[in-house]
Amino acid sequence: MSAVLEEPMTATTENARTLAGRLSAGSVIRANEPLGRRTTLRVGGPADLYAEPASEADLAAALTFANERQLSVFVLGRGSNLLVRDGGFHGLVICLAQPHFTRILVNGGRLECGGGAKLRDVANEAMRQSLAGMEFFEGIPGSVGGALRMNAGAYGSEMFRVVESLRFMAYTGHAETVPVNQVEASYRSCPFFKTHIALGAVLRGQPGERAAIKQRMNEFSQKRWSSQPKAPSAGCAFKNPATIPAGKLVQELGLKSTRVGGARVSLEHGNFIVTEPGAKAQDVLDLMALIQERARTERGIELRTEVQIIGEDV
Ligand SMILES: Cc1cc2nc3c(=O)[nH]c(=O)nc-3n(C[C@H](O)[C@H](O)[C@H](O)COP(=O)(O)OP(=O)(O)OC[C@H]3O[C@@H](n4cnc5c(N)ncnc54)[C@H](O)[C@@H]3O)c2cc1C
Structure with a gap:
């Protein structure tokens, strides 16, 4: 059928x-x-x-x-x-x-995750299995595939530190599994997944105490929600430049809560752009361009977007 x-x-x-x-x-x-x-x-x-x-x-x-x-x-x-x-x-x-792509299978100290599995579900399964090292996934609202492409990270860890092997499909339809050391990743990027689809990954945890893992997840969650907006956003708009965190730079430029249409810089975090009902993508793009222009002219810093931008203008 x-x-x-x-x-x-x-x-x-x-x-x-x-x-x-x-x-x-x-x-x-x-x-x-x-x-x-x-x-x-x-x-x-x-x-x-x-x-x-x-x-x-x-x-x-x-x-x-x-x-x-x-x-x-x-x-x-x-x-x-x-x-x-x-x-x-x-x-x-x-x-x-x-x-098929959202499954999380437990195999000893490893989690075999599909590319569409939610990071939050991965964190919770690791906790249930008393596997430490994946607590930082809690609160990152992405999938395993998105986290591989972005080398997502928080609180001193990142995706590629917990990956053991990867399964991917080339755009020709050919699928393969490789050990993680065959794929290069850097800060918030894994260029390999610009040209390959992440089908899944085997993630490795360390044996730990379930209560301690749960406590770390709670601490991360509390930290996150005391410093991040609840309004719709795409997380950090810009990658951190080498010299200053992007959020601090936005704050120092006096741009916190600057607005374009239905998009504005979050009051809680200078590197988050939040939207209101009725906002347009163009509002977000114009606000990002305004911030980049001010960073360039006033501080000589080129802010690079962390958020991925696709599609056509109207
Ligand atoms: C409130 C909030 C908090 C956040 N906190 C963090 C944080 O602490 N740390 C952090 O690193 N990020 C954070 N983010 C950003 C985001 O959650 C991560 O980058 C996440 O990994 C993106 O995953 P996704 O599935 O949503 O990907 P998407 O946004 O859907 O896509 C992002 C990129 O990944 C690619 N992609 C997605 N799936 C696949 C696949 N299967 N194969 C190949 N490429 C794929 C897409 O093509 C695109 O280029 C946050 C976002 C929000 C909204």
Whole structure:
């Protein structure tokens, strides 16, 4: 049986209908899928085509289809480090949200995690298994795949410190598992995953006391929520320059709570841009450009965005 297209048929859904015909029934295919609600910033336009493959075979078939039709492909995690422009994404957005990719299997002192598994679920499973070292995932609202691409980190640790091996798929559809030392990662980036899809990872923990692990998670959570806004954001907007944390720089430039349309710099944290209902992606982009301009002209610092930006302007 083939996947069900969850959209009424129009001329623009032709690609979606054909793709749905090639994938199994467990896969989800949609046309003109709004992406704002799939991001923590809550802004931005739709994806022409959106797919949640049910298996590696379906993912490979979706990539083959995109190659044949020369469609751009973007892999969406939980959208917590992502800004989609208001005109949306013209191409195929793939999200590993189906159960095959969200599983977390326990294997001795290791967790075998799918690329779509939530970091919070990973942290909680590690705690249940008395595995220390993954407490820092608590409060990072992303997926394992997004954390691999971004080498996500907090409180002195980062993703690549706990990874033992990785499974990935090239855009040709070829899948492979490799030890972590074959893939390079740096501060908030793993360039390998610009050109490969993270299917999953084996994460290694250290034997620990469950109560102590729980306590560390609680401490991290308290620290986080006393210094971060609750309003919609994509986490840190900018990478920290070598000389000063980006949030401190924004504060020193007197830009805290500066507003453009429905976007403003958070009062709680200078490196967070938060949005209000009705905000546009363009408001966020203009506010980021304003901050970058002030950092450049007043301090000679080039602020590089940490948040990933995709799509087209309106
Ligand atoms: C309130 C808040 C707090 C945050 N705190 C932190 C923090 O403490 N530390 C930190 O590092 N980050 C933090 N972030 C940012 C964000 O949560 C992380 O970068 C996270 O790893 C992104 O994961 P995601 O699944 O949401 O990825 P997305 O935002 O969906 O995507 C980010 C990038 O990863 C790529 N990607 C996603 N999945 C895959 C995949 N399977 N294969 C290949 N590429 C993929 C996307 O193509 C994109 O380029 C925070 C964000 C918010 C909103």
